[in-house]
Amino acid sequence: MDTQAPCFCSAAPACGYRSSRARNAARACFGISLIAFWLLPSAKAAIPAAADIQTPHIGDHALHILSPNVLELSLVNTKDPDPARVDSWDWVNDNQEFVSPDFSSVRVIVNGQVARPANFGFKRRPLYAPLLYWDLRIGNELYLQLTNGIPDGASVQVTNDGSLWPTNLSFVAVADPLRYNPAECNAAIQSRFGIETLRALGNLLCLRAR
Numbered sequence: 001m002d003t004q005a006p007c008f009c010s011a012a013p014a015c016g017y018r019s020s021r022a023r024n025a026a027r028a029c030f031g032i033s034l035i036a037f038w039l040l041p042s043a044k045a046a047i048p049a050a051a052d053i054q055t056p057h058i059g060d061h062a063l064h065i066l067s068p069n070v071l072e073l074s075l076v077n078t079k080d081p082d083p084a085r086v087d088s089w090d091w092v093n094d095n096q097e098f099v100s101p102d103f104s105s106v107r108v109i110v111n112g113q114v115a116r117p118a119n120f121g122f123k124r125r126p127l128y129a130p131l132l133y134w135d136l137r138i139g140n141e142l143y144l145q146l147t148n149g150i151p152d153g154a155s156v157q158v159t160n161d162g163s164l165w166p167t168n169l170s171f172v173a174v175a176d177p178l179r180y181n182p183a184e185c186n187a188a189i190q191s192r193f194g195i196e197t198l199r200a201l202g203n204l205l206c207l208r209a210r
Contacts, residue, residue, distance in 0.1 A: 068149035
């Protein structure tokens, strides 16, 4: 009886392909582990409580230092069903256009020194809106651009005369160089490892079966 030896010609490339994919996955995990190991001390010190995964509460507010010369004041407010208006920071008209209020009373205090913001910006978006009942919670972000940069470790406070927000509403932060900031995180990786490493990390994170 004739017998035919098994042929492994087509299996070998497939095994090699699987082996190559395994090596690529291992390299990706190793590269990500190195970056994570380097960032872990900074992350533990800088990432605040997981506020983004919590239900926002009306009245929540905070000051975020986005960069040495850009500040973000965030406030959560609400409104009743139309035609009612928002209960605070009502700076957008019916045409969805920003209507700038009088910001002349806004002061930025950096280590006890008063600074005047050079430019302002504003953003509004819904944060929470269940379908079964009315409970709208709105995120408002007021952006302040400063002429001079804020040094690391400086204490920062933003105040007003009560015309924009109650004077007992405190917007205070510290310019911690390890503060959580996605843009600062990317810049730190680039400065330490180079732009090519940052791109390679992005490619590794985007690996997928083909």
